[in-house]
Amino acid sequence: DTGVSQNPRHKITKRGQNVTFRCDPISEHNRLYWYRQTLGQGPEFLTYFQNEAQLEKSRLLSDRFSAERPKGSFSTLEIQRTEQGDSAMYLCASSLAPPGQGAQQKLFFGSGTQLSVL
Amino acid sequence: AQRVTQPEKLLSVFKGAPVELKCNYSYSGSPELFWYVQYSRQRLQLLLRHISRESIKGFTADLNKGETSFHLKKPFAQEEDSAMYYCALRGTGFQKLVFGTGTRLLVSP
Secondary structure (H helix, E strand, O other), X not given: OOOOEEEOOEEEEOOOOOEEEEEEOOOOXXXXXXXXXXOOOOOEEEXXXXXXEEEEEOOOOOXXXXXXXXXXXXXXXXXXXXXXXXXXXXXXXXXOOOOOOOOOOOOEEOOOEEEEEX | OOEXXXXXXXXXXXXXXXXXXXXXXXXXXXXXEEEEEEOOOOOOEEEEXXXXXXOEOOEEEOOEOOOOEOOEEEOOXXXXXXXXXXXXXXXXXXXXXXXXXXEEEEEEO
């Protein structure tokens, strides 16, 4: 499968624990996005990388959240001191944008990581 | 502020009937509008975007700036169209997409 890969598929954790999710985008894609989706809602934007640079961050991303894309390939999203309100599906997406191309390119989504905080 | 409203949580139609999924947006600039679809047990995927002015799987959507709408239409629904549909907006200078809450389309035989 050459699509966007996310691991783990499911994560159950206790309140206060730290969790880390991984996203492997489609190999040549230079843009990577994280979204969060709760039941009955559409995906909510969290953050976006162009190569290794984190260019946009939502105000939803509190100090407990951190995302990295160290070599411009895979990305990790870490949540520290998890809270029950963090329970959600965390979606990763990637796209390929030619240099200087500002328009939104087609996003390819992963299957997501379902986080449950007990 | 950027906002997308999909007023219907569920739209149920019979096969062969016309379908219109409503999407209204709020944005002061010139937005890009998209429709994404999620079939059962599949990933969220792009259906169409207004700048392409294309028809995908028989679906079309026209951006109406006067009414700030981007309704999705199909003249004859098929059972395989049953899915969750999300309207999304991108504001000028941003990469983030703002999604609506989605409409579940159920097409019955």
